[in-house]
Amino acid sequence: MSLCLRVCTAASCRSRGGEDLRQALAAVAGSSTVVKGVGCLGPCSEGPLLELETASGVGHPERQLFGNLPASDPAALAALARSLRACAENPKAPAPWQPPAGQALDLNHPFFRLQRRLVLKHCGRIDPESITEALAAGIYQQLQRVLEANDPAAVIELVRRSGLRGRGGAGYPTGLKWATVAKMPGHEKVVVCNADEGDPGAFMDRTVLEGDPHTLLEGMAIAAHAVGASRGFIYVRAEYPLAIARLRQAIHQAEQQGWLGTAIAGSRFNFEIALRVGAGAYVCGEETALIQSIEGKRGMPRPRPPYPAEQGVFGLPTLINNVETFANVPALLRLGVEAYGGGTKVFSLTGDVLRTGVIEVPMGTNLRTIVETMGGGAPQGRTIKAVQTGGPSGGCVPAQQLDTPVTYESLQALGTIMGSGGMVVMDDTTNMVDIARFFMAFSREESCGKCVPCRAGTVQLDNLLCRILERRANPADLEQLESLCVMVMDTSLCGLGQSAPKPVLSTLRHFRGDYLAMLSPEATP
Amino acid sequence: MPESFPDLEPVLQRHGRQADGLIEVLNHGQELYGYLGEPLLRHIARELRLPFSRVQGTASFYHLFRFTPPLRHSCLVCTGTACHVKGAGALLAVLAGEPLAERGIELGSVRCVGTCSGAPLVVVDGAVWNLQTSTALLAGLRRLEP
Ligand SMILES: Cc1cc2nc3c(=O)[nH]c(=O)nc-3n(C[C@H](O)[C@H](O)[C@H](O)COP(=O)(O)O)c2cc1C
Ligand code: FES
Numbered sequence: 269m270s271l272c273l274r275v276c277t278a279a280s281c282r283s284r285g286g287e288d289l290r291q292a293l294a295a296v297a298g299s300s301t302v303v304k305g306v307g308c309l310g311p312c313s314e315g316p317l318l319e320l321e322t323a324s325g326v327g328h329p330e331r332q333l334f335g336n337l338p339a340s341d342p343a344a345l346a347a348l349a350r351s352l353r354a355c356a357e358n359p360k361a362p363a364p365w366q367p368p369a370g371q372a373l374d375l376n377h378p379f380f381r382l383q384r385r386l387v388l389k390h391c392g393r394i395d396p397e398s399i400t401e402a403l404a405a406g407i408y409q410q411l412q413r414v415l416e417a418n419d420p421a422a423v424i425e426l427v428r429r430s431g432l433r434g435r436g437g438a439g440y441p442t443g444l445k446w447a448t449v450a451k452m453p454g455h456e457k458v459v460v461c462n463a464d465e466g467d468p469g470a471f472m473d474r475t476v477l478e479g480d481p482h483t484l485l486e487g488m489a490i491a492a493h494a495v496g497a498s499r500g501f502i503y504v505r506a507e508y509p510l511a512i513a514r515l516r517q518a519i520h521q522a523e524q525q526g527w528l529g530t531a532i533a534g535s536r537f538n539f540e541i542a543l544r545v546g547a548g549a550y551v552c553g554e555e556t557a558l559i560q561s562i563e564g565k566r567g568m569p570r571p572r573p574p575y576p577a578e579q580g581v582f583g584l585p586t587l588i589n590n591v592e593t594f595a596n597v598p599a600l601l602r603l604g605v606e607a608y609g610g611g612t613k614v615f616s617l618t619g620d621v622l623r624t625g626v627i628e629v630p631m632g633t634n635l636r637t638i639v640e641t642m643g644g645g646a647p648q649g650r651t652i653k654a655v656q657t658g659g660p661s662g663g664c665v666p667a668q669q670l671d672t673p674v675t676y677e678s679l680q681a682l683g684t685i686m687g688s689g690g691m692v693v694m695d696d697t698t699n700m701v702d703i704a705r706f707f708m709a710f711s712r713e714e715s716c717g718k719c720v721p722c723r724a725g726t727v728q729l730d731n732l733l734c735r736i737l738e739r740r741a742n743p744a745d746l747e748q749l750e751s752l753c754v755m756v757m758d759t760s761l762c763g764l765g766q767s768a769p770k771p772v773l774s775t776l777r778h779f780r781g782d783y784l785a786m787l788s789p790e791a792t793p
Numbered sequence: 794m795p796e797s798f799p800d801l802e803p804v805l806q807r808h809g810r811q812a813d814g815l816i817e818v819l820n821h822g823q824e825l826y827g828y829l830g831e832p833l834l835r836h837i838a839r840e841l842r843l844p845f846s847r848v849q850g851t852a853s854f855y856h857l858f859r860f861t862p863p864l865r866h867s868c869l870v871c872t873g874t875a876c877h878v879k880g881a882g883a884l885l886a887v888l889a890g891e892p893l894a895e896r897g898i899e900l901g902s903v904r905c906v907g908t909c910s911g912a913p914l915v916v917v918d919g920a921v922w923n924l925q926t927s928t929a930l931l932a933g934l935r936r937l938e939p
Pocket of ligand 2: 468469470871872873874875876877904905906907908909910912914
């Protein structure tokens, strides 16, 4: 019987010993057994994870997933390797293998069954360090097709018709953005991938970067061809060392094999990508600040217009999209608008929920389905109080409203945003004033200080929230909190300040009781 | 801090000694020498033909750049959303009361390293320690070589 062992060696499983596990299992590799490191397999809370694919030569290969495997205990690892070797040497039809330690995970569980993997199609399947595997999986085929057809306008039209919207947070229509950059005069244009993923609690982009970097490069190259750019940048946060290493390697491999560089795939299209590593400033995820940072300057946002499409990196027309936005493009081109349908959204599910990890679901899936059916709900004995989406620019959806479908519009109606896909579940022990204060402290620290409403406003708001938390605030303070929120929102220069009050307003709207319970009417300011 | 920085040459060359490579050069400089001391910043300014103030001003904008030598060990407590919800505050409070610096451990924080399934977590000398309790964390830190 032939076996394929896929060990997750992405950052989360790696921190639980995934790489040690892979090395120990490498000893099992042989003529009929392949062992490889792959990107995220999904349920990070059960890591380190191993997927076993057995093929007996008849019928489909069987897939099994195992979690909580041993990683540091040499005896347990040796026992695991022995057991797998015995399984490989067994000529009979595959009987489900049972690991001597760890447990089998049910692949029919809604966590897996309800996913639709477009962006993450190859993540967890292929070895992200091998361009040979990427090519065998069909990556770069859409780029090849696009180059052969050589009809940029048709590609832009397809993206527009698909309704794809930016996955970086604001949800701007991608086709429209591409069309704007394509229309700009001049021969020199730039494509930038925003891989800054600054929202705390969000790791969808990391999953793509670590698990399938070539799909991102393919998406960027298709975009560059569509808008007429020959230079590209990927701006990735320094906190992701593994993602940086894999990107570097993937770019190098793609250059070697002629999928980046000059005369790509024998066409007249030239496109090179340079990697830029951030240095820990959240505001650099904002597009105008990101451009400054790519140019080697302080990451200070500037007013728009002019938009990056008109004046971006080095003053050139620039297309900026998020990692997941680019990674959608090959899937969209492969499927066509019809089959692509409403597309998907990748979420990172964390916090007070039984199963945490990365999922990709059809756009419009209910929040309750994600958090309760797929994630298993709150830990034993607790109940869900809220789900936070959109990070420091977002808000909290209260438990009563979990039947909301995740779409840009429905989340906005609830006072939060889709955001980039971080989803943090909070249980009934959470004080929502504390959460509001947490995000305000974050925004205060990350404010670049350029405009006064954001620089001074976030400090004031933080102070007020602290006062409430310390039970030193009176009802007038609460009023001041609300009016200051509106002021900061309306007058700040960039998205950071404009949305910094959102977590406060959202918790005030849905959890006012938490605030009122902490006021003391006699307190004097 | 040494007076010459030959190891920086490859990255300076890669960016053609152009000003837009400044942050890449700073990142590499810190990786190579541990921190961005004044001699290193002056060297970078000279090589990129930038005013020293521009180099220093840019570097000071970014949280990850440091201007003093690091201690022997570093312990970064993740204070991202998931870790906060799972009790990062309590870890920080306990650590703040410990004489860590005396034992060569520098305490810091980071806003999410993107492996939130291990919340609350800390990053010690670059390695992620998942699902920490204050007892386990203190015991782990005690095992570090002084
Ligand atoms: C304070 C701030 C931080 C941001 N951080 C990110 C980020 O980490 N990643 C990202 O893709 N977009 C981020 N954005 C949104 C970008 O400005 C920009 O809208 C996005 O990269 C465009 O790509 P998209 O159209 O594909 O979403 C941020 C915006 C603001 C205001
Ligand atoms: S919040 Fe700590 S790793 Fe994400």
